[in-house]
Amino acid sequence: MAKLIELKNIVLSYEGDRILDNVSLSIESGQFVTLLGPSGCGKTTTLRIIGGFATPDEGDVLFEGKRINDLPPHKREVNTVFQRYALFPHLNVFDNVAFGLKIQKLPREEIRQRVLSMLEIVDLKGFEKRRVNRLSGGQQQRVAIARALVNRPKLLLLDEPLGALDLKLRRDMQLELMNIQRKTGVTFVYVTHDQEEALTMSDVVVVMKDGVIQQQGRPEDIYNEPENAFVADFIGESNIFDGVMEADCKVRLCGRTLTCLDGGFGENRPVDVVIRPEDIDLVPPSDELLTGEVTGVVFKGVHYEMAVQCGGLQWLIHSTDAHPVGEQVGLSFGPDDIHIMKRLFEGSENVLRGEVTGEDEVTFCDVSFERPGLGLPEGTPVELIIQPGDIEVVSIDHAHLTVYLESLIYKGDYNELVVWTGGRSLLIHSYLDQQVATDIGIRFDFDKIRIAPWKGGETV
């Protein structure tokens, strides 16, 4: 199939923040492509670049092989369905849909024909004269889709179009959108933060985080073979634990060495171990298996969601059979159910460079603290080792430092936070939940910071 649109090494910054960092993507004609990621990941910006509402700082946007970086939106053969529909409130349904055709100055009769048949496709026949603000959310949504599709674009961009609808309506609209896409053959690029929606509708899913594409592929591949803990966490539910790769196909978890299919990580490397909750069977306990105790059961309609305490970690298990709270169970899964991933943060502790800035005073990242009896002369560089558990997440008012939360992953016992400040990442273990892609405040336990002489070189 022919490439309809290609993004090549797109970089876009806004007020010093990198919104998109070297994004490359190619979309083939007739595909249903979904950009998936948490808010602030750059998916909407990517869409706006394709639509012509944003211009990349670097990189090329190609449409059917032609560079269109500087082509204004009204000259692109692309139409958009906006997040809050953006219908024209002063026009009725017919005039909203006819807007683009009237701009093209088509004959009246043709406009009428096309608008009416499009309204039929979106199931709004007979609504022509209604004012758009008297329509329900789902009807407005369909007007917006009709208004975009009536222009017969080669590419339709949809920016979280179902976000404002309730669950039931959203499910119906998902199916309807897929039908429309199949009927019209138009290429859809769809933005959502709802992973289920993405997996349901798409031919290709592109997972993004912090302006970087994490993984792209068929929904099944993304789900079954997530490339890192972020993707695993974001797509579906997962058990993600800290493990150590002892050797190829040997991973240490919960005090046991388990056999897996992955390799190439080197020896004794810390890794993330991912096991999908539905891949674990609960069986009677035995010596060969990890065993634990059921601590919670929730009925989810199709399956039961159970929490099992095992090896100091909380495991999430999906099963159609319920096990009562308090029951001792064995956890059964095969080597192919264990997915090994590179950790998001290299190492298990934070090593920072600091400097002695006064008598018994040390400064790092614009934070100063006193260490009585340090006895080092002013200006001496030192190495500070901070354990992830010795950093506390607090409100920004009480913080030593304000940092940007890049990711938060539940590791069975605590949340693993990776934050970004002043050009370096920090690893934090916390029991609190925080909104990703926001600024949070942190405090250090100064007494627990280990100070060592600087060994040279730059450590992040």
Added chain:
Amino acid sequence: MKKRGIPGWIWMGAVLFFLYAPIFVLIAFSFNESKSRALFTGFTLKWYKSLFDNTLIMSSFWNSLMLAFLASAIAMVLGTMAAVGISKMGRRSRNVVMNITYLPVLNPEIVTGISMMLLFVFLKNLLGGEMGFGTVLIAHVTFCLPYVILSVLPKLRQLDPSIFEAALDLGCPPVPAFFRVILPQISSGILSGFMMAFTFSLDDFIITYFAAGSGFKTLPITIYSMVRKKVNPQINALSAIIFLVVLTLLILMNLAEARKARRPERAEQGVLHRPVVQRVAAAAGVVVVGSVVAVVAVKNYQSGALTGELPTLSVFNWGEYISTGEDGSLDVIAAFEEEYGCQVQYDLYSTNEEMYTKLKSGSVQYDVVIPSDYMISRMISEDMLEPLNFDNIPNAEDLMDRFKSTDYDPEGRYSVPYTWGTVGLIYNTTMVEEAPDSWNALWDSRYSRNILMFSNSRDAFGIAERLLGYSQNTTNEAELLHCADKLKEQKAVLQTYVMDEIFDKMGIGEAALAPYYAGDAATMMAENPDLQFVVPKEGSNLFIDAMCVVKGSKQKSLAETFINFMCEPEVGLANIEYICYSTPLQSVYELLDEETRENPVIYPDEETLSRCESFVDLPVETNRLMQDLWNEIIAE
């Protein structure tokens, strides 16, 4: 709903009363037979009739409408563009621009007005040109702009930002997209901004006052200069009409609003007819605005055509100080224009100081002015007046001998007297025990709390000086200090210091004694037979207003012709019958009816006049001392 209770109703009633009582009083007095502001003597519609005959009021009314319409239309376009720009700014620059926008709204108008005037005068000196309609328009657009911006911005903020992008996305280029999808959404804000700007522009006095040079008058400016001595009841009539028009508009708008509120029910059925009222209102609006523009355009075309061919004479006079052609009288200005084939640009002032300041500021240029005695002597000493060529003013021969040379213009080279009068005591015969013949009566404790006194320093000191036997033009410090003590002494018996209110207070018997001008006293006596007037034995001020030509006049001989014309017997008669002051012209005097000629209030005998002298300009330090002493007296 909460119950209001009796105190609540009383409170609301009081609020409504204070809000509306003044307006109803005004409307009532617009039907008053007499010019009095205190007594209702009978019902009449004559003020309404004469209002429409008054070309000065009507032309400034059209000026105001045209100015308000143009200024608010320009402000509407510029303001909308500015608002769109501001809404697209980043937060910080938007805050800066918004504060800059607010500043003119918060800035006192007087500051805006004066700074505008300075700028225009500066530019005028630099680039040439005259202040007038153009400068007023610029000033009005300037102060109207923030109101448009402030009413459009919230509409833009409510707007879904993706609407504009949606239009672009559907193939519409940016500019048509603005007109097709943004404009319809913010039109109500634009319209209310326009309306606000329109009312502010129509209303404005202070800024217009400073920004208008000679030759362009709006209604507020004209009204202000007309109310020098007493409110002309035509103004009451005009105010009543304006109030009723505004009230009608308000009711219409509310009706339309109420219709609109019911509209969704109709939309529910898929019916989208615009309410009839709204259509009619829109059509009516278009017709009104269109006819205003058409009328103004025609008028301007005519006057423009005239300007091209005819010389223009500019005259700066007191309000209500020339015969205007009402009730079949002579329209002096029109008659002069016709007879001499020229155009007269006629502007008004309400005090000598206002006229002086305007001429000094350089924002205006006039040919003829009519100041009072002391102001003429100041203007002569400051070289602001042209010596007159009396070859062009043969009618000056007709002046009574007394007025051929005066205290302020001893050789009679610069001025030709227009009107004169004395200052005397007006008293109510039913409230005094015997007829007073001395200024002493104003210190008489028997009339304690029934005595009124001039509230301006020069007139007040003049009375004290007379009483103590000094010259009313004295510069002697000891004499002035003595007068100040005398005036302080008077406070114990005074009711209040007043100026124009003497007319009302004496008219309805609220005070027994007051000093006042003879011409006005005669008018009051005609309405209240209990009143009498006397020029006290110590003598008094003889005030003279005289016609002069301003230094630098480009139409000096035409100006002299105008002065001569004003001295024609029938012209002088028309003016003096309109103004009710005394004429300095012998032949006009002889044309007057016998009753007037024999009226000792207006034309006192030689003996009385010999006791009077005129004010001359005092040295700066004397003026300052007098003002300081006066402030001290008032403050105590």
